[in-house]
Amino acid sequence: MRGAAAPSAWILWIADIPGEISGVGGGSGRLPCSARSRSLRPRRDRAVPRSGGFQLQLELGSGRASPRPVMEPGKLLSGGASVAAVLPAGGSGERLGSATPKQFCALLGRPLISYTVRALERINWISDIVVVVSLENIETMKSIIEKYGHKRITVVEGGMTRHRSIFNGLKIFPESNLSSCPLQKPEVVIIHDAVRPFVEEDILLKVVLAAKEHGAAGAIRPLVSTVVASSADGSLDHSLERARYRASEMPQAFVFDIIYQAYHQCSDYDLDYGTECLHLALKYCKTNAKLIEGSPDLWKVTYKRDLYAAESIIKDNLSQQVCVTTDMKEDAVQLGFLLHETLKNEVKQAKGKSVFLCKNDNRLQKIFLGQCYNFICINAKKSDIKETQQLVDILENARISVLHPVVLISVHLNVSENMSFSSGMEELAGIKEFAKEVKKKHILVYGLLIHYNKDDPKLQEIINSAAAIISALIKDRNPELIGQLLVA
Numbered sequence: 001m002r003g004a005a006a007p008s009a010w011i012l013w014i015a016d017i018p019g020e021i022s023g024v025g026g027g028s029g030r031l032p033c034s035a036r037s038r039s040l041r042p043r044r045d046r047a048v049p050r051s052g053g054f055q056l057q058l059e060l061g062s063g064r065a066s067p068r069p070v071m072e073p074g075k076l077l078s079g080g081a082s083v084a085a086v087l088p089a090g091g092s093g094e095r096l097g098s099a100t101p102k103q104f105c106a107l108l109g110r111p112l113i114s115y116t117v118r119a120l121e122r123i124n125w126i127s128d129i130v131v132v133v134s135l136e137n138i139e140t141m142k143s144i145i146e147k148y149g150h151k152r153i154t155v156v157e158g159g160m161t162r163h164r165s166i167f168n169g170l171k172i173f174p175e176s177n178l179s180s181c182p183l184q185k186p187e188v189v190i191i192h193d194a195v196r197p198f199v200e201e202d203i204l205l206k207v208v209l210a211a212k213e214h215g216a217a218g219a220i221r222p223l224v225s226t227v228v229a230s231s232a233d234g235s236l237d238h239s240l241e242r243a244r245y246r247a248s249e250m251p252q253a254f255v256f257d258i259i260y261q262a263y264h265q266c267s268d269y270d271l272d273y274g275t276e277c278l279h280l281a282l283k284y285c286k287t288n289a290k291l292i293e294g295s296p297d298l299w300k301v302t303y304k305r306d307l308y309a310a311e312s313i314i315k316d317n318l319s320q321q322v323c324v325t326t327d328m329k330e331d332a333v334q335l336g337f338l339l340h341e342t343l344k345n346e347v348k349q350a351k352g353k354s355v356f357l358c359k360n361d362n363r364l365q366k367i368f369l370g371q372c373y374n375f376i377c378i379n380a381k382k383s384d385i386k387e388t389q390q391l392v393d394i395l396e397n398a399r400i401s402v403l404h405p406v407v408l409i410s411v412h413l414n415v416s417e418n419m420s421f422s423s424g425m426e427e428l429a430g431i432k433e434f435a436k437e438v439k440k441k442h443i444l445v446y447g448l449l450i451h452y453n454k455d456d457p458k459l460q461e462i463i464n465s466a467a468a469i470i471s472a473l474i475k476d477r478n479p480e481l482i483g484q485l486l487v488a
């Protein structure tokens with residue numbers, strides 16, 4: 001804790017739009033041998049189209065962003081199935097056209113694959129997650145696991161094609177549970193592309209339960225464009241009736257023995273040119289997969305624009321909940337409440353409740369577990385950042401910025417009538433250095449000066465301007481703007 005004395009109590013308001021935000025130790029780094037070379041990689045036929053506010057949280061911990069129940073990982077799914085997952089991540093991302101394979105491209109500073117890993121890792125009924133990466137990226141993957149504290153991960157070396165990588169991932173599970181291998185062969189295995197980060201528990205559960213019943217299952221989506229076939233001279237041969245067809249997406253799930261047998265029996269041609277696991281289960285194990293409609297967010301990051309879209313979705317998810325804190329001083333409370341009301345009015349379904357929060361109140365922990373990544377700290381004194389400093393300490397101790405950057409807006413009130421803006425700015429110049437320091441902890445601090453007079457008829461206008469600035473800072477999460485002192 002820094003030198004600043006902690007306020008005896010805080011008032012806190014939370015504004016929330018429901019939404020899941022993806023998070024968390026050590027891989028065993030088991031490597032079956034398999035050579036992989038980019039130049040030897042078979043090319044597939046590219047001619048075939050490729051598919052590519054604030055609602056107020058009433059009770060702390062309510063809504064979709066509420067803390068998940070703390071359960072032992074690796075629990076059996078109800079009905080008794082053991083479930084593991086294989087994430088193929090051994091590609092080079094040619095279509096994206098970056099030197100870095102897309103699964104390692106950073107979104108808000110964190111590699112894409114970490115988001116996907118977190119999306120599966122947070123599900124306690126998935127016992128093991130096998131991540132398949134190319135030989136040259138094994139160390140990168142291990143450092144990602146270490147840095148973001150991912151758990152239950154085994155890293156396996158990939159193959160020249162996606163099918164070969166998946167097969168390598170499956171081979172890591174022992175054929176017999178009597179083997180000395182620490183990974184137990186699961187009853188059902190999920191296969192999910194590492195470059196589809198927004199997979200939700202709901203669809204995973206659906207494909208797993210359907211796979212248990214039917215042997216195989218996969219997520220589908222309506223086609224966006226019509227599929228056509230061209231003749232040898234490049235003219236239209238025929239087109240498919242769009243409504244009858246679906247795009248096959250991920251996740252998919254399989255009874256382990258079915259997909260394992262399918263991969264063992266399939267030809268080299270299948271392994272080198274095939275793109276569909278469900279097809280292998282059908283062709284080699286006579287298993288008709290159950291098809292399950294998935295959400296639009298299941299799309300695969302393929303092109304550069306998909307990276308931009310993914311980052312926007314993450315930012316959007318992160319901006320759905322905001323927590324306004326202030327100490328007990330009258331001006332701060334009044335302003336905090338007005339600000340809170342204004343922020344909350346930005347969404348229609350707003351219903352609010354304020355709670356008093358002592359600094360040791362364990363409800364603060366619930367807010368962190370509830371995945372709030374935006375904090376507005378109202379400092380009663382214009383030039384004093386002690387409440388902000390204290391909140392930074394609490395955030396740091398709670399380690400919530402490990403997975404996502406936290407936005408902290410340090411609001412300073414200038415209620416004095418004779419104080420000019422410029423003198424307010426001077427006194428707050430220190431916030432720049434403070435923000436630079438704190439950025440190392442992945443906490444983005446911005447300053448906001450609200451100069452007002454309680455009886456000013458334009459007070460609401462000033463508050464509206466403050467709320468608009470706050471919304472923009474939260475939505476943008478721009479690390480280059482930290483330490484700037486904005487004026488409402």
Ligand SMILES: Nc1ccn([C@@H]2O[C@H](COP(=O)(O)OP(=O)(O)OP(=O)(O)O)[C@@H](O)[C@H]2O)c(=O)n1
Pocket residue numbers: 087088089090091092093094095096101102103132158159160161162163165166193194195300301302
């Ligand atoms: N030899 C390969 C090729 C692909 N994949 C993985 O399979 C998933 C889906 O494949 P795709 O989107 O085609 O990825 P890339 O092959 O990397 O992309 P591109 O086809 O544009 O080169 C990705 O997570 C990718 O890393 C893999 O594990 N091993």
Ligand SMILES: O=C(CO)[C@H](O)[C@H](O)COP(=O)(O)O
Pocket residue numbers: 044162193248249250275276277278300
């Ligand atoms: O959508 C899928 C259904 O199985 C796969 O992700 C897709 O086939 C992968 O193919 P490619 O690696 O060529 O993009």
